[in-house]
Amino acid sequence: MIHSNQSDCEYQFFCLSFNNPTRKENMKRRFESIGIDCKFNEGVTNDDDRMKGRNNSSTRVWSCMYGHLDMISDFYYNTDKEFGIFCEDDLYIHKELANKLPEIMLNFNYLELDVLLLGYLLHYKLEKNVLYHNFPEKKSLQNNKTHESNKTDVYYDYPNDVWGAQMYMLSRNSAKKILDKYSFPSGYADRTLNDNTLTPFSADWTITKDGNRALIFPMLAVEDNQSNYEHIGQKHFHQACFQTHFVSEQFII
Numbered sequence: 017m018i019h020s021n022q023s024d025c026e027y028q029f030f031c032l033s034f035n036n037p038t039r040k041e042n043m044k045r046r047f048e049s050i051g052i053d054c055k056f057n058e059g060v061t062n063d064d065d066r067m068k069g070r071n072n073s074s075t076r077v078w079s080c081m082y083g084h085l086d087m088i089s090d091f092y093y094n095t096d097k098e099f100g101i102f103c104e105d106d107l108y109i110h111k112e113l114a115n116k117l118p119e120i121m122l123n124f125n126y127l128e129l130d131v132l133l134l135g136y137l138l139h140y141k142l143e144k145n146v147l148y149h150n151f152p153e154k155k156s157l158q159n160n161k162t163h164e165s166n167k168t169d170v171y172y173d174y175p176n177d178v179w180g181a182q183m184y185m186l187s188r189n190s191a192k193k194i195l196d197k198y199s200f201p202s203g204y205a206d207r208t209l210n211d212n213t214l215t216p217f218s219a220d221w222t223i224t225k226d227g228n229r230a231l232i233f234p235m236l237a238v239e240d241n242q243s244n245y246e247h248i249g250q251k252h253f254h255q256a257c258f259q260t261h262f263v264s265e266q267f268i269i
Contacts, residue, residue: 025097025117026097026098026099026121027097027098027099027100027101027117027121027185028053028055028091028095028097028099028100028101029047029052029053029054029055029101029102029103030054030055030056030057030087030090030091030100030101030102030103031043031047031054031055031056031057031087031102031103031104031105032056032057032059032080032083032084032087032102032103032104032105033056033057033058033059033104033105034058034059034060034079034080034083034105035058035059036105039105039106040056040105042105043056043103043105043107044056046107046108046109046268047109049268050109050111050113050114050268051114052113052114055087055090057083057086057087057090059079059080059083060078060079060082060083060086061079062075062079064079064082066078066082066200066205067079067082070205070206070209074216074217074218077216077217077218078205078217080218080219081198081205081217081218081219081222082200084102084181084219084223085194085195085198085199085200087100087102088100088102088186088191088194088195088223089195089199091186091188091191092188092191092192092195097188098121098187098188099121099124099185099186099187099188100185100186100188100191101134101183101184101185101186102181102183102184102185102186103134103135103182103183103184103237104181104182104183106239106240106242107135107182107183107237107238107239107240108237108238108239108240108262108267108268108269109183109236109237109267109268110235110236110237110266110267110268111266111267111268112236112266113134113236113237116169116236119157119169120132120134120169120185120232122157123156123157123171124185124187126156126157127154127156127171127228127230128228129185129187129190129227129228129229129230130186130187130189130190130193130226130227130228130229131184131185131186131190131223131224131226131227131228131229131230132171132184132185132229132230132231132232133174133178133180133182133183133184133224133229133230133231133232133235134182134183134184134185134231134232134235134236134237135180135182135183135184135235135236135237135238135239136174136178136179136180136182136224136231136235137178137179137180137182137239137253137254137257138178138235138257138260138261139253139256139257139260140260141233141234141260141261142170142172142233144170148172150174150175151172151173151174151175152172152173153170153171153172153173154171154172154173154230156169156170156171169232169233169234170232170233171230171231171232171233172230172231172233173229173230174229174230174231176225178224178231179220180220180224180239181219181220181223181224182237182238182239183236183237184223184224186223190226190227193226193227194222194223194226197222197226198217198222198223204217205217234261235261238257238258238261238262238267239254239257239258240258240269241254241255241258241259241262
């Protein structure tokens with residue numbers, strides 16, 4: 017397996033891991049095994065000034081959203097990388113992730129994307145050469161290759177009911193737009209408490225939906241199926257997503 021040399025690359029990985037040392041160590045091991053340096057964010061507690069006194073029933077969602085915004089802020093203000101790649105800590109990552117990134121970055125720019133999903137929740141596969149009404153294919157650089165057989169990764173637009181911020185890529189420009197719109201000084205979170213016309217303050221309602229967007233298929237990060245869900249429907253949905261997309265020989269567990 018060829019590992020990337022991240023010292024001179026144009027991306028930085030970030031992982032949100034809230035109060036779970038075991039998950040953090042597992043993700044660190046997975047990234048290190050393919051030569052990817054990842055910065056870890058410890059998340060946002062209820063004692064954080066952004067969370068205090070809000071009397072908000074969705075504090076867990078807010079904590080997660082602020083955690084994502086903190087990672088995006090770290091990328092934008094504390095690195096000079098062209099791309100930030102952000103993820104959560106309950107993932108199996110594809111063994112070829114690092115090797116695929118150079119072409120993914122080229123396609124990101126070619127398609128003029130704001131956000132690209134590398135991992136997400138979908139309980140069925142997007143079959144090659146099948147037209148999907150809700151998933152129109154975006155014509156990537158692969159389409160210009162001489163042999164169609166070389167076309168392995170496909171880029172699709174996606175509808176609003178594709179959920180999950182498991183792993184996504186942002187450009188510097190899109191990171192700045194997200195920070196300006198949703199970060200604490202903007203007051204967006206508090207405004208959602210009194211204005212139900214606003215998009216909820218949640219990562220997979222906002223960060224993964226704004227701007228020119230695409231997902232890559234097959235996905236390169238799959239939720240690990242280890243989380244517990246009280247809602248039986250959520251439990252079955254997440255299990256179905258895992259069973260559909262996890263291939264043991266392709267992912268680092």
